[in-house]
Amino acid sequence: MNFLLINFFLISILLITTFFIFKSTSLIGIVALTGAFTLVCAAIYVNLDAVDVAFTEAAVGSGISTILMVMAVAKLPEGKIKPLVNLFPSLIISVCIVIILMVIISNLPLLGDPNAPIHLHVTPEYIKESESFFHIPNVVTNILASYRGFDTLGETIVIFTAGLGVIALLTGNTLNRKTKFTKKLKK
Amino acid sequence: MQEKISTSPIFNIVSRILFAPIIIFGLYVQFHGDYGPGGGFQAGVIIAAAFILYSMIFGLKNGETLVPVKINRYLMCVGVLLYAGVGLVSLFLNGKYLDYNVLSSDPSGGQHLGIILVELGVGITVATVMIALYHSFASFGDSND
Numbered sequence: 001m002n003f004l005l006i007n008f009f010l011i012s013i014l015l016i017t018t019f020f021i022f023k024s025t026s027l028i029g030i031v032a033l034t035g036a037f038t039l040v041c042a043a044i045y046v047n048l049d050a051v052d053v054a055f056t057e058a059a060v061g062s063g064i065s066t067i068l069m070v071m072a073v074a075k076l077p078e079g080k081i082k083p084l085v086n087l088f089p090s091l092i093i094s095v096c097i098v099i100i101l102m103v104i105i106s107n108l109p110l111l112g113d114p115n116a117p118i119h120l121h122v123t124p125e126y127i128k129e130s131e132s133f134f135h136i137p138n139v140v141t142n143i144l145a146s147y148r149g150f151d152t153l154g155e156t157i158v159i160f161t162a163g164l165g166v167i168a169l170l171t172g173n174t175l176n177r178k179t180k181f182t183k184k185l186k187k
Numbered sequence: 188m189q190e191k192i193s194t195s196p197i198f199n200i201v202s203r204i205l206f207a208p209i210i211i212f213g214l215y216v217q218f219h220g221d222y223g224p225g226g227g228f229q230a231g232v233i234i235a236a237a238f239i240l241y242s243m244i245f246g247l248k249n250g251e252t253l254v255p256v257k258i259n260r261y262l263m264c265v266g267v268l269l270y271a272g273v274g275l276v277s278l279f280l281n282g283k284y285l286d287y288n289v290l291s292s293d294p295s296g297g298q299h300l301g302i303i304l305v306e307l308g309v310g311i312t313v314a315t316v317m318i319a320l321y322h323s324f325a326s327f328g329d330s331n332d
Contacts, residue, residue, distance in 0.1 A: 051224040055216075055229050056229055059228075059229045059233055059236075060228070060229075060232050063232060064236065064317055067236075067239055068321065068324060071321065071325055075327055075328055133294070133295060133298070134298050134299070135299070136221040136222070136299065136302065137222055138221055138222060138224070141220050141226055141302060141306070142302070145226075145301070145302040145306055146298055146301070146302055149305065152270075152305070153270055153271065153274070153285065155309075156266065156308065156309050156313075157267060159312060159316050160267050160316060162320075163263055163315075163316035163319050163320060164263075166319070166320050166324075167260070170327045
């Protein structure tokens with residue numbers, strides 16, 4: 001009962017935040033509200049006992065990405081606010097997506113159902129043998145670093161590549177070189 | 188573009204007080220990830236947050252003297268190489284790639300060692316990439332005005 005009440009409360013906060021993100025016209029306000037949105041998401045994950053996911057969501061989603069978005073917004077030139085003109089097409093698309101999602105949700109297994117397909121594949125093995133084999137109580141760490149070591153290596157390389165890409169695009173001589181190139185073209 | 192440096196004493200003192208505890212919390216998350224929630228990704232982000240806070244309050248120039256760009260870029264590679272290196276070491280010890288069982292005399296100890304090293308690699312890469320992202324975002328547009 002408590003679980004349901006807390007979930008209901010958090011999801012209504014999510015809806016309110018979404019409404020204000022939609023209403024807001026200032027970019028920095030949207031960034032701040034998105035940070036609040038992911039923080040509430042983190043609270044929902046805690047309520048669902050997914051502490052690791054909640055931790056990541058709070059640290060990455062509402063921490064670092066908000067800061068980076070603020071930095072990106074600060075670099076943008078100031079523009080005029082354009083009012084939304086024709087809402088009708090987007091309304092139709094949203095209603096369609098809501099209907100599709102509702103149909104999908106009705107086909108999903110119930111929350112916490114032990115017979116759901118996702119809980120029957122490899123998860124029982126991981127939960128049964130990991131503590132006695134690794135002597136590490138956090139199953140998530142075992143799966144992340146050992147059972148799925150290749151995946152995590154890939155993720156690390158993805159982050160590394162993303163960093164390299166941003167460095168190459170935003171710093172160094174890339175921009176200057178481009179302007180020199182365009183100057184040559186103009187001549 | 189002249190960089191804005193916060194002169195407010197509140198920001199100044201609060202960030203001075205918070206800097207060390209944030210890093211300690213990040214290290215706790217890093218090395219306690221086996222027993223509680225957390226791990227390399229989260230720890231890296233938290234440690235990066237401390238340095239980003241520092242460069243937000245005291246300016247990008249001071250932030251770049253604290254974490255020099257060159258060292259930061261080397262550390263980005265060190266994290267990935269540490270992760271991949273653990274895999275190579277287990278390959279040389281007649282195991283499979285990223286099979287930590289062979290790293291120590293008993294499989295469980297080897298797994299423990301491997302997981303800690305791998306998480307450390309992830310943590311280093313994530314922290315330095317986040318700092319590099321912030322620094323390149325913050326310095327963007329300053330040089331070619």
